[in-house]
Amino acid sequence: MQPAETGSQLVPPQAPIDEYDLLRWGEALAGIARTGLGFTSNLFEKERYQEVLSLAAEIRAAASDRPEPGSQVEEWMKTIESGVAGYVTPKISVGAVVGNENNELLLIRRADSGVWLFPTGWADVGYSPAEIAVKEVWEETSVRCEPVRLIAVLDAMRQRITRKPFYSLVFLCRAISGTPTPHPLECTEAGFFGEDDLPEDIVGLQSQWWTSLAFRAIRGEVEDVFFQPPRSVPWEDEAN
Secondary structure, three states, X not given: OOOEEEOOXXXXXXXXXXXXXXXXXXXXHHHHHHHHHHHOOOHHHHHHHHHHHHHHHHHXXXXXXXXXXXXXXXXXXXXXXXXXXXXXXXXXXXXXXXXOOOOOEEEEEEOOOOOEEOOEEEOOOOOXXXXXXXXXXXXXXXXXXXXXXXXXXXXXXXXXXXOOXXXXXXXXXXXXXXXXXXXXXXXXXEEEEOOOOXXXXXXXXXXXXXXXXXXXXXXXXXXOXXXXXXXXXXXXXXXX
């Protein structure tokens, strides 16, 4: 099923509530609670935030194979810091949609999960996002590339690409040289694939929307940066 198109934005098809929604809600509640614990000195508020954290752990446990709620709470509590350092935010990753002269897409089979995805990695301190995109491609595949433009800013958990909360900046890149060679620690396979010749185990329950976006970008058919449009959110309801 192809994604719907609204204006200049691709909108992935809506899915029924599933474990990813429960995981996202659990992580959102945990983030609120951990941030609150990092900023408050009020014992009453701390007790309430710890209760929220326990509920968040129960949600996660019900939706996944994560540890028992008590163990999850202990894991979260270890990450709490005071003040700004304790403000819980999503991690940032950078990905690269790399196309070659045949309009093929560079994919890797990740060593940790066994799924296929474009080269991607955490945002390292000291590098710009575009530098990280080029660096990840080189490190994971030995392919040299150059960044062309940003094509997507994703909430990866909302897109069901991951079970952890992080944002992903995805760059369109152009392959310059090199034969795809998988890094022995990061991926088991690497190669260029045509749109009609993709491997089966591609990451994401709705992988068709991002592969369609990737190939359209490689062919020069997409210029706007994809982002997820706002939902109906609590602060709007309060304003009304």
